[in-house]
Amino acid sequence: MxxxxxxxxxxxxxxxxxxxxLVGVLILSAGLLGILLLKSAxxxxxxxxxxxxxxxxxNPWKGQFGLSAFIVASLGVAIIAxxxxxxxxxxxxxxxxxxxxxxxxxxxxxxxxILAGVPSVVFGLVGVIVIIPSVSILSRLCGRDTTGxxxxxxxxxxxxxxMPYILSLSLEVLLSLPAEAREAAIALGATRxxxxxxxxxxxxxxxxxxxVVLGFARAFGETIAVxxxxxxVAKIPHSAFDPAYPLPALxxxxxxxxxxxxxxxxxxxxxxxxxxxxxxxxxxxxxxxLHHIGRI
Amino acid sequence: MRNRKMKDxxxxxxxxxxxxxxLAVFSVILIVVFSKGFPALRWSLIFQxxxxxxxxxxxxxxxxxxxxxxxxxxxxxxxxxxLALPAAIALxxxxxxxxxxxxxxxILDVLWGTPSIVYGAIGFAIMVYLGIRxxxxxxxxxxxxxxxxxxxxxxxxxxxxxxxxxRETPLALGxxxxxxxRAVLLKQAFPGILTAVLLALGRxxxxxxxxxxxxxxxxxxxxxxxxxxxxxxxxxxxxxxxxLKEVQQRAYASAMILLFLILVINIVSRILEKRFTxxxxx
Amino acid sequence: xxxxxxxxxxxxCGDHQILKDxxxxxxxxxxxxxxxxxxxxxxTLLKSLNRLLDLNEDAKIQxxxxxxxxxxxxxSSDVLSLRKKVGFMAxxxxxxxxxxxDNVSFGPKIHGLPDTSHGMVERYLRLAGLWEEVxxxxxSPAAKLSIGQQQRLALARTxxxxxxxxxxxxxxxxxxxxxxxxxxxxxxxxxxxxxIVLVTHILRQARRLADxxxxxxxxxxxxxxPAESFFAAPKDERTRxxxxxxxx
Numbered sequence: 001m002x003x004x005x006x007x008x009x010x011x012x013x014x015x016x017x018x019x020x021x022l023v024g025v026l027i028l029s030a031g032l033l034g035i036l037l038l039k040s041a042x043x044x045x046x047x048x049x050x051x052x053x054x055x056x057x058x059n060p061w062k063g064q065f066g067l068s069a070f071i072v073a074s075l076g077v078a079i080i081a082x083x084x085x086x087x088x089x090x091x092x093x094x095x096x097x098x099x100x101x102x103x104x105x106x107x108x109x110x111x112x113x114i115l116a117g118v119p120s121v122v123f124g125l126v127g128v129i130v131i132i133p134s135v136s137i138l139s140r141l142c143g144r145d146t147t148g149x150x151x152x153x154x155x156x157x158x159x160x161x162x163m164p165y166i167l168s169l170s171l172e173v174l175l176s177l178p179a180e181a182r183e184a185a186i187a188l189g190a191t192r193x194x195x196x197x198x199x200x201x202x203x204x205x206x207x208x209x210x211x212v213v214l215g216f217a218r219a220f221g222e223t224i225a226v227x228x229x230x231x232x233v234a235k236i237p238h239s240a241f242d243p244a245y246p247l248p249a250l251x252x253x254x255x256x257x258x259x260x261x262x263x264x265x266x267x268x269x270x271x272x273x274x275x276x277x278x279x280x281x282x283x284x285x286x287x288x289x290l291h292h293i294g295r296i
Numbered sequence: 297m298r299n300r301k302m303k304d305x306x307x308x309x310x311x312x313x314x315x316x317x318x319l320a321v322f323s324v325i326l327i328v329v330f331s332k333g334f335p336a337l338r339w340s341l342i343f344q345x346x347x348x349x350x351x352x353x354x355x356x357x358x359x360x361x362x363x364x365x366x367x368x369x370x371x372x373x374x375x376x377x378x379l380a381l382p383a384a385i386a387l388x389x390x391x392x393x394x395x396x397x398x399x400x401x402x403i404l405d406v407l408w409g410t411p412s413i414v415y416g417a418i419g420f421a422i423m424v425y426l427g428i429r430x431x432x433x434x435x436x437x438x439x440x441x442x443x444x445x446x447x448x449x450x451x452x453x454x455x456x457x458x459x460x461x462x463r464e465t466p467l468a469l470g471x472x473x474x475x476x477x478r479a480v481l482l483k484q485a486f487p488g489i490l491t492a493v494l495l496a497l498g499r500x501x502x503x504x505x506x507x508x509x510x511x512x513x514x515x516x517x518x519x520x521x522x523x524x525x526x527x528x529x530x531x532x533x534x535x536x537x538x539x540l541k542e543v544q545q546r547a548y549a550s551a552m553i554l555l556f557l558i559l560v561i562n563i564v565s566r567i568l569e570k571r572f573t574x575x576x577x578x
Numbered sequence: 579x580x581x582x583x584x585x586x587x588x589x590x591c592g593d594h595q596i597l598k599d600x601x602x603x604x605x606x607x608x609x610x611x612x613x614x615x616x617x618x619x620x621x622t623l624l625k626s627l628n629r630l631l632d633l634n635e636d637a638k639i640q641x642x643x644x645x646x647x648x649x650x651x652x653x654s655s656d657v658l659s660l661r662k663k664v665g666f667m668a669x670x671x672x673x674x675x676x677x678x679x680d681n682v683s684f685g686p687k688i689h690g691l692p693d694t695s696h697g698m699v700e701r702y703l704r705l706a707g708l709w710e711e712v713x714x715x716x717x718s719p720a721a722k723l724s725i726g727q728q729q730r731l732a733l734a735r736t737x738x739x740x741x742x743x744x745x746x747x748x749x750x751x752x753x754x755x756x757x758x759x760x761x762x763x764x765x766x767x768x769x770x771x772x773x774i775v776l777v778t779h780i781l782r783q784a785r786r787l788a789d790x791x792x793x794x795x796x797x798x799x800x801x802x803x804p805a806e807s808f809f810a811a812p813k814d815e816r817t818r819x820x821x822x823x824x825x826x
Contacts, residue, residue, distance in 0.1 A: 003690035119502025221411025470661035
């Protein structure tokens with residue numbers, strides 16, 4: 001009997017600690033958001049939110065903290081990245097799900113995983129030496145003489161970085177589609193293209209969009225690599241060849257000196273908060289969709 | 297009919313082309329880094345600390361950054377395992393209602409996607425509050441925040457796929473839940489749990505944004521948790537910023553070391569995944 | 579040997595009523611077969627006897643299962659000691675992810691039984707008719723055994739916690755004919771010491787093994803009785819239809 005009591009007691013203790021740790025992790029996560037809110041509160045209470053978000057005037061020395069140039073820059077690089085990355089990644093995922101056999105899929109898992117795991121700073125290096133000169137040449141061809149440090153370079157680099165990510169997410173979505181769905185179309189004599197268009201895409205479009213949106217969220221928050229090629233000029237860019245200054249780069253470049261100027265630190269925490277909220281909204285929506293699909 | 301077939305062929309080749317393009321990009325990255333970095337790669341780069349004037353082209357190496365990165369990421373992995381494994385088990389239906397688990401999974405997936413620069417900023421804010429300067433401790437803390445959601449979710453996924461009947465086996469013999477977890481869930485999911493740990497380790501080694509202002513940078517090795525510590529991604533970043541050709545070349549050589557570490561982790565995780573399946577029930 | 583009595587047992591899963599007011603007494607010290615078409619509630623009835631049904635969070639259980647007169651769903655009942663007393667074998671053998679030896683000694687170890695020795699392992703592997711095949715490789719993974727061997731290992735594992743009742747859910751349905759023969763033989767040897775409740779959808783198996791038969795049909799207990807009279811002279815129309823193969 002004492003053995004039984006001891007076992008029950010041990011089980012209770014373990015159960016309580018496991019649940020406690022899980023709840024602790026959730027509280028910690030909420031705490032992180034709370035800290036960001038707390039630190040950016042002085043900024044939000046002293047300036048109207050519209051001025052902070054929609055004004056492009058960034059002069060911390062004069063007490064102007066408009067973030068819109070940074071938000072636009074972040075959106076710009078992420079959208080360019082998406083334009084380049086999503087067709088390529090989706091088509092490659094379609095090849096792997098519709099044409100390739102399992103052996104090829106398994107064989108390619110390693111390079112794709114490694115590519116997805118290549119550190120940001122390594123992409124940055126390659127960007128500096130390959131993308132910057134190419135974009136500079138391209139700009140000259142377009143009649144503008146630029147260094148190449150631009151929103152376009154940032155976008156291209158991000159596109160390369162999110163390709164393996166969108167590829168593996170969308171491959172998962174495509175592979176979760178039952179084989180019978182395809183067989184029905186193939187049995188009717190449809191070609192591969194017709195099967196993909198009428199069956200595969202139709203049934204997995206939501207999941208694929210979610211994969212692309214997650215790629216966008218990833219691109220939006222990427223820091224080091226973008227910072228190395230995007231030029232970091234705090235002005236709203238007017239063309240793809242203009243330099244820009246995305247939110248993560250703003251935070252990374254300025255955190256060191258934040259004590260010297262009043263309110264500067266609060267402005268940077270507000271930038272981090274904006275970053276977290278924008279990325280959070282996109283990934284929440286996309287993850288909710290993916291979770292929903294996974295549950296069916 | 298011919299039209300349909302041509303369309304199909306066109307589609308096939310664009311798909312194949314896209315895949316080939318991605319693999320080509322992968323090779324270009326490897327080739328660029330290796331061809332640029334190899335000439336500057338010396339044993340001294342790996343085993344020596346930076347000597348005075350290193351960033352002006354003088355002798356020395358990035359051993360401070362290599363070891364620093366290993367300290368930082370293994371420290372963060374340890375901290376994360378201690379929290380992630382219990383949390384992942386608590387997410388199972390044996391411990392939590394499915395609805396709460398589903399909600400928590402969603403939150404964790406969103407946290408997983410949160411940019412690491414944000415975790416760096418939050419970590420810094422907490423450090424300032426506690427009066428801790430940029431240090432190994434601070435870096436480990438920020439890096440743990442980055443790793444935690446990723447580790448919990450990947451452990452959760454591998455534990456979740458343990459079949460229901462396998463969980464029932466020890467329970468039918470009169471085991472408690474915890475005895476079942478130890479006998480079945482942890483044993484069966486062990487290879488996957490290892491992979492999850494290595495995945496997090498790889499992410500930690502490559503992450504620069506979270507340690508940028510929480511770990512600091514130094515030419516020396518940290519003597520204690522309170523000392524600042526260098527990291528390999530930041531060493532690459534600072535060296536490429538130099539106007540000197542020699543130093544820039546060393547940035548590529550350092551990046552080679554970084555890539556090598558990531559490569560090793562990926563391959564080791566695959567080998568371990570196969571090695572530890574001796575007792576696994578399929 | 580404990581006596582099992584089921585009183586007004588109702589089980590509901592969502593909107594679906596799986597067991598409808600089941601009443602019966604399980605005779606002691608013999609093999610009881612529960613037969614019936616698939617989906618009739620056989621497995622649910624079996625799993626309700628050692629509260630494995632509790633693991634399904636949707637299942638709502640009403641009524642009583644009396645083990646020597648005390649309700650196993652009652653306040654004072656302890657599910658761990660209940661499951662030790664009433665063992666369960668699943669349809670497909672799921673060995674624990676450990677060695678053959680550890681599979682057998684797992685139960686005795688968690689329950690803190692005095693004997694967890696090598697001799698104990700041997701005794702139960704012999705009882706399950708597996709000893710001769712595995713005696714040279716007790717440390718190798720249980721996963722390496724054939725499925726028929728795994729099922730006998732599951733039997734040894736169940737016996738090792740010294741139960742008084744053995745519940746078996748179609749224990750031979752995943753096995754090859756030779757393994758089926760061995761497992762059935764072991765069951766016959768064991769019935770003098772245990773009460774064995776066996777779910778099966780194979781009528782011939784019930785004829786071969788059972789001393790007492792319970793017939794379930796869409797959640798109801800239709801008919802029960804000693805095997806000879808059950809097969810020779812079924813009383814209910816549905817039983818007759820089932821035995822003649824008109825419903826299955």
